[in-house]
Amino acid sequence: MANLPPGQRGEKGEPGSCDCGGGGNDGTGGRQNSPRAGRTRPQLLRRQSGMDRQPGTDMLMNSASVRIMDSYKSFSDVSYALQEGAIVFTADEKELFLKIDHQLNEWISVASYIEKRPRRMPFPTTPSAGSTRAPQAPVFLSNVVYGPKLRLVALPYLLPGDLYYKSGSSILGGDYACQDAAQKVGMTRSYFKVFLNGMYSSLDTVVHRTQRTAVPVVNYYGQRLFNSFEEMLNNGNWNNRIAIQDFGGKDIAQWTENIGRKEILAWQGVRRSQRLSEPFTPDCEGFSNRDKLKTGRATNLLSGSLFQSREITCDSRLVVLCIEAFDENSDTLNPMDYRRK
Structure with a gap:
C-alpha cells in the first residue's frame, strides 16, 4: 500500500482468514470447536461460588466457609450459585444448612443430624497457656482445714x-x-x-x-x-x-x-x-x-x-x-x- 499523507484514510482491504480451532470461515467464527465451546452452567457457577483457579494450573482451590444470611429468603435466592459442601447459617431461623448436590440444588439441615441442644463451653484460655492439671499438695502440711473453706x-x-x-x-x-x-x-x-x-x-x-x-x-x-x-x-x-x-x-x-x-x-x-x-x-x-x-x-x-x-x-x-x-x-x-x- 502506498504511503498516504497524514490525516488521509486508506482503502478497505480484503477479508482475512483465521485458524482458530477450525471453521473460521463457516460463519461460526470457530466457536463450535473452540475450547470455550461446551462450557456448562455448573462450571460457571462453581467459578463464582468460592472456587478459585490456582495460577499456572487447572486445579480449583476451595475457599468456602460458613456464610451468614439475614433470612431464609436471602439464602434461597442465592443457594443455586453455591458449590457442594457450602455451609450457610440463616440468622432469622437460627438454622445451619449443608449443600450436598449441586445439580439438584439439594441441601440438608445440619440440626437434623446432631443433637439440637445448646452446649455450655468452658472459659476461654490464652493460646500459650492452655489447660493444666492442678498440682498435688505437699505431703506434710500444718493447720490444714477439712470441710467448708x-x-x-x-x-x-x-x-x-x-x-x-x-x-x-x-x-x-x-x-x-x-x-x-x-x-x-x-x-x-x-x-x-x-x-x-x-x-x-x-x-x-x-x-x-x-x-x-x-x-x-x-x-x-x-x-x-x-x-x-x-x-x-x-x-x-x-x-x-x-x-x-x-x-x-x-x-x-x-x-x-x-x-x-x-x-x-x-x-x-x-x-x-x-x-x-x-x-x-x-x-x-x-x-x-x-x-x-x-x-x-x-x-x-x-x-x-x-x-x-x-x-x-x-x-x-x-x-x-x-x-x-x-x-x-x-x-x-x-x-x-x-x-x-
Missing part, C-alpha cells in the same frame, strides 16, 4: 492498677482473670473473685453473705490463714510462716522475680469502714485507672498483713489476690448470688 490464691502474673485482662478492666476484668485462672487448673466447681473493691463497692461484699462469719479462709493447699472472712477484714494479719500460693500451687516468694526480695507488693482494696471515714481513699479510682499520676494502696505479703496501706502509683504491676465467693461444696449455685452485694 474459702481459698485465698494469687494470680500467676502481675496486673496494673486498672486490672486490665483480655479486653476487660476494673473489677470485671479482675473477676474474669481470677475465674479464668481457676478454670485452667481444674477448679470447675469454684467461683473466684478478685479481692479488691470497685468504684462504688468495698471488700465487705466480695464473699457471699452466708459465708462471711463461719467459713475459714485458707491458702491454695487448705492451710488456715484466718478463722473467717470477717476476721480477715477486721484483723488482716496471719501467720506469715504459712505461704500464699498462686493458681499453679507455687509459693509467690518462689517466683523467679521474687527470690531474695524482702517485700512482695500486692494491690490492697478498701473496706467499708475506710470508705466511710476516708471518702477519697486512693484506690486507682476503683481499680479502673493505670495513670502514673493516680495512686492506690499496696501491702507487703511477706509481712503477713493484708492492710499495710502503702501508697503507690497506679501504673505499677503488682500481685493480685483472688478469693472464693463461697465454698465449692455449698448449695449457693444461683448465678444471682455471684454479684457483690
Whole structure:
C-alpha cells in the first residue's frame, strides 16, 4: 500500500482468514470447536461460588466457609450459585444448612443430624497457656482445714492498677482473670473473685453473705490463714510462716522475680469502714485507672498483713489476690448470688 499523507484514510482491504480451532470461515467464527465451546452452567457457577483457579494450573482451590444470611429468603435466592459442601447459617431461623448436590440444588439441615441442644463451653484460655492439671499438695502440711473453706490464691502474673485482662478492666476484668485462672487448673466447681473493691463497692461484699462469719479462709493447699472472712477484714494479719500460693500451687516468694526480695507488693482494696471515714481513699479510682499520676494502696505479703496501706502509683504491676465467693461444696449455685452485694 502506498504511503498516504497524514490525516488521509486508506482503502478497505480484503477479508482475512483465521485458524482458530477450525471453521473460521463457516460463519461460526470457530466457536463450535473452540475450547470455550461446551462450557456448562455448573462450571460457571462453581467459578463464582468460592472456587478459585490456582495460577499456572487447572486445579480449583476451595475457599468456602460458613456464610451468614439475614433470612431464609436471602439464602434461597442465592443457594443455586453455591458449590457442594457450602455451609450457610440463616440468622432469622437460627438454622445451619449443608449443600450436598449441586445439580439438584439439594441441601440438608445440619440440626437434623446432631443433637439440637445448646452446649455450655468452658472459659476461654490464652493460646500459650492452655489447660493444666492442678498440682498435688505437699505431703506434710500444718493447720490444714477439712470441710467448708474459702481459698485465698494469687494470680500467676502481675496486673496494673486498672486490672486490665483480655479486653476487660476494673473489677470485671479482675473477676474474669481470677475465674479464668481457676478454670485452667481444674477448679470447675469454684467461683473466684478478685479481692479488691470497685468504684462504688468495698471488700465487705466480695464473699457471699452466708459465708462471711463461719467459713475459714485458707491458702491454695487448705492451710488456715484466718478463722473467717470477717476476721480477715477486721484483723488482716496471719501467720506469715504459712505461704500464699498462686493458681499453679507455687509459693509467690518462689517466683523467679521474687527470690531474695524482702517485700512482695500486692494491690490492697478498701473496706467499708475506710470508705466511710476516708471518702477519697486512693484506690486507682476503683481499680479502673493505670495513670502514673493516680495512686492506690499496696501491702507487703511477706509481712503477713493484708492492710499495710502503702501508697503507690497506679501504673505499677503488682500481685493480685483472688478469693472464693463461697465454698465449692455449698448449695449457693444461683448465678444471682455471684454479684457483690
